[in-house]
Amino acid sequence: MSVPRDAATVLQARGLTKQYGQVVALDQADFDVRAGEILAVIGDNGAGKSSLIKALSGAMRPDAGEIRLDGTPVVFASPSDARRAGIETVYQDLALAPAMSIAENLFLGRELRRGGALGSVFRWLDRPRMQREAADALQALGVNVRSITQTVETLSGGQRQGIAVARSAAFARHVVILDEPTAALGVRESGMVLDLIQRVRDRGLSVVLISHNMPHVFQLADRIHIQRLGRRAALVDTKDISMAEAVAIMTGGTA
Numbered sequence: 611m612s613v614p615r616d617a618a619t620v621l622q623a624r625g626l627t628k629q630y631g632q633v634v635a636l637d638q639a640d641f642d643v644r645a646g647e648i649l650a651v652i653g654d655n656g657a658g659k660s661s662l663i664k665a666l667s668g669a670m671r672p673d674a675g676e677i678r679l680d681g682t683p684v685v686f687a688s689p690s691d692a693r694r695a696g697i698e699t700v701y702q703d704l705a706l707a708p709a710m711s712i713a714e715n716l717f718l719g720r721e722l723r724r725g726g727a728l729g730s731v732f733r734w735l736d737r738p739r740m741q742r743e744a745a746d747a748l749q750a751l752g753v754n755v756r757s758i759t760q761t762v763e764t765l766s767g768g769q770r771q772g773i774a775v776a777r778s779a780a781f782a783r784h785v786v787i788l789d790e791p792t793a794a795l796g797v798r799e800s801g802m803v804l805d806l807i808q809r810v811r812d813r814g815l816s817v818v819l820i821s822h823n824m825p826h827v828f829q830l831a832d833r834i835h836i837q838r839l840g841r842r843a844a845l846v847d848t849k850d851i852s853m854a855e856a857v858a859i860m861t862g863g864t865a
C-alpha cells in the first residue's frame with residue numbers, strides 16, 4: 611500500500627541541532643513523516659539517527675530547531691510529553707519487565723485502576739480489564755501468544771518485539787518510532803515483525819523505522835530519510851531509488 615503524495619505531514623522537524631562537546635550529533639537536521647506512511651531512517655554509524663529519534667521522542671532536548679506535530683510547534687521536555695502528544699517509541703532494549711506478565715507489560719506505567727477506598731494503589735489495579743484489553747490489542751494486531759498471563763521472560767525475541775510494538779501501537783495516536791526492530795531476530799521472526807509493522811501502518815499510524823537492514827527498508831518503507839553527518843541528506847520515495855543509490859548517498863560515495 612502506498613501513501614498518497616498529498617497525505618498531510620504529521621510530524622516535522624526543521625533545523626534540529628545538538629552538540630555534545632566538540633561532537634555535532636545533529637547539524638540543522640530536517641525531518642518529515644506523513645500520516646499513515648512507513649518512513650525508514652537510514653544512515654551510517656554516527657550519522658545522527660539515534661539523536662534525531664531522541665529529539666522527536668522527547669528523550670533529548672535539541673540545542674536549536676523546531677518540531678511541529680500536525681502543524682503546531684511542540685516542545686518535548688521528556689518522553690512522557692511526547693507520549694502524551696501521541697508519539698510512542700520502541701527502543702532496542704524494548705523496556706519490557708521480564709518477570710511480569712504480557713498483560714502487565716502492555717499497561718506498564720499506564721495501569722488501569724478501579725476507583726475505591728484509600729489504601730495501596732496496587733489494590734486498585736483492574737487486572738481483569740487489563741487482561742481483556744491486552745488480549746484484544748494483541749489479537750487485533752495478529753500477535754500470537756499462548757496466554758496473556760505468561761511472563762515476558764518465557765517469550766522468544768520476536769514475540770517480545772511484538773509485545774513492545776503492539777504496546778506502542780495501542781497507545782500511539784500519531785506516530786510509532788521503532789529503533790532497529792529486527793536487529794536481533796532470525797529470518798522467520800523478522801518476517802513476523804515486518805508484517806506487524808505493516809498492520810500498525812494500516813491502522814493509519816505513521817511508522818518511523820530506523821534500520822540498517824536495507825532489504826527490510828526496501829520491502830516496507832514508503833519513503834526513505836537518509837541521514838548523513840548529522841543532517842538529512844535526502845528524502846526519497848522508495849520506488850524512485852535503488853539500494854546502491856541509497857547506500858551511496860549514505861556514505862557520500864557515488865552509485
Ligand SMILES: Nc1ncnc2c1ncn2[C@@H]1O[C@H](COP(=O)(O)OP(=O)(O)OP(=O)(O)O)[C@@H](O)[C@H]1O
Nearest residue numbers: 630633634635653654655656657658659660661662
Ligand atoms: N550522549 C552523547 N555524548 C557524546 N556524544 C554523543 C552522545 N550521543 C551521541 N553522540 C555522538 O553523536 C554522533 C551521532 O550519534 P548517534 O548515536 O545519533 O548516531 P547514529 O546514526 O544513531 O549511530 P549508530 O548507527 O552507530 O547508532 C556520534 O558521533 C556519537 O558519538
